[in-house]
Amino acid sequence: MAVVKSPFIALFHYKGFHHLPPKISSTNKNSTGFPSLHLKPSPKIRASSSTKEQDNFRPLADFPQDIWGDHFISLSLSDSKFKSDSEQTEVLKEEVKKMLMPCTDSVDKVKLIDTLNRLGVSYHFEDYIEEQLDQIFHGHPLLLEDNDYDLCTTADVFRAFRQHGYKIFMDEDGRFKESILGDTEAILSLYEAAHLRMHGETILDEALAFTKAHLESLVANSNTQQHNYRHISNALKQPFHLGMPRVEARKYIDVYESRDGRIDTLLKFAKTDYDRVQFIHQEELREISKWWKETNVPSKLTYARNRMVELYFWTVGFHFEPRYARARIWQTKIIVLLTVIDDLYDAYGTPEELQLLTNAIERWNYNALDELPEDMKPLYKALLDAFSEFEKEVTAEERFFSVHYTKEAEKDVVRGYHA
Numbered sequence: 001m002a003v004v005k006s007p008f009i010a011l012f013h014y015k016g017f018h019h020l021p022p023k024i025s026s027t028n029k030n031s032t033g034f035p036s037l038h039l040k041p042s043p044k045i046r047a048s049s050s051t052k053e054q055d056n057f058r059p060l061a062d063f064p065q066d067i068w069g070d071h072f073i074s075l076s077l078s079d080s081k082f083k084s085d086s087e088q089t090e091v092l093k094e095e096v097k098k099m100l101m102p103c104t105d106s107v108d109k110v111k112l113i114d115t116l117n118r119l120g121v122s123y124h125f126e127d128y129i130e131e132q133l134d135q136i137f138h139g140h141p142l143l144l145e146d147n148d149y150d151l152c153t154t155a156d157v158f159r160a161f162r163q164h165g166y167k168i169f170m171d172e173d174g175r176f177k178e179s180i181l182g183d184t185e186a187i188l189s190l191y192e193a194a195h196l197r198m199h200g201e202t203i204l205d206e207a208l209a210f211t212k213a214h215l216e217s218l219v220a221n222s223n224t225q226q227h228n229y230r231h232i233s234n235a236l237k238q239p240f241h242l243g244m245p246r247v248e249a250r251k252y253i254d255v256y257e258s259r260d261g262r263i264d265t266l267l268k269f270a271k272t273d274y275d276r277v278q279f280i281h282q283e284e285l286r287e288i289s290k291w292w293k294e295t296n297v298p299s300k301l302t303y304a305r306n307r308m309v310e311l312y313f314w315t316v317g318f319h320f321e322p323r324y325a326r327a328r329i330w331q332t333k334i335i336v337l338l339t340v341i342d343d344l345y346d347a348y349g350t351p352e353e354l355q356l357l358t359n360a361i362e363r364w365n366y367n368a369l370d371e372l373p374e375d376m377k378p379l380y381k382a383l384l385d386a387f388s389e390f391e392k393e394v395t396a397e398e399r400f401f402s403v404h405y406t407k408e409a410e411k412d413v414v415r416g417y418h419a
Helices: 007-012 052-056 079-100 106-118 122-139 151-163 184-194 202-220 226-237 245-257 264-294 308-318 322-347 351-363 366-371 374-395 401-418
Strands: 039-041 059-061
Touching: 059 322, 079 106, 079 122, 079 264, 106 122, 106 151, 106 245, 122 151, 151 184, 184 202, 184 226, 202 226, 226 245, 245 264, 245 308, 264 308, 264 322, 308 322, 322 351, 322 374, 322 401, 351 366, 351 374, 351 401, 366 374, 374 401
Parallel strands: none
Antiparallel strands: 039 059
């Protein structure tokens, strides 16, 4: 598998998918490497006002162009491949379960759980993992103190418990010093563990400074092995605890594959499940992309940011698991509409137009369409249509109250934009 250089590629273009969107032009970038953003008056985009003078004073933001276009709408996905991956995932899941459940050594079990987590497949065993960690933590409160484990093991176990919310502590004897300089894996484990430190844990503050300095020296050393170099570079750039789980899982699949002690069944399970979940994400993106195009909002309100794909990616950071498909879809729809509304208030609308839109959103009624400027109508209609569809779905489950509170939250946000 190729080295992943972009979180979007990691999420949507893993293994066998090469039809990437066109690149953003290297021109019009600032010193950070990102496309520059500046406000400028523009008479080119039609205003709802009848006066050219108003048009010339619209503070339009020069947002970068959308790079995706109809990319996901035209995406060719193989249903047979998805079916095959799903079936294979279930078979491999049972095999992994057979490894996990009979494991009697507490530390070995925690390390296996940690590996499942880093490979992005622990959600398959969520209840069992929580139950086991709880039993181990309360059944062996001095697990790390009563045994002479090496630092790598100690750091891995510490991190696994901390990530699941347990107040476990590391020994403060300072043994992480010079004795581990030759053990890259131990240094990496301690570095990752130190990011879960709490206020006042001086030993972990020192550990972070020590390990970071040594890892940086390894990256600068041309003799560092390639697979270690990649792992170290990833960790320094984005520690696991601070990263997006799905992207971190994709990177760790490469790392795990390069290890001599890897479990091939576990590796195959991680790869197959990644493909399967990625298919689901791509299908969701295709559905949202079609909806977004059909609203006519991106074609009519060209001054606003068109960041539907990026906003979907954001929702995957909250919950990537297949069972949260509807949450991802609805969150993306709501946020992408809010993003355009935000730009309308910040970078296009006149005070008079914005007052009309604020009033219309307060009313939340299709009759208010007649009172809006022509170029605001697609946005307002898309907003009401989306919530109507949302309401139909949740009413069937007798959870209609959630729509009311979401509408009120939407109104609060718009009031804030208008203030």
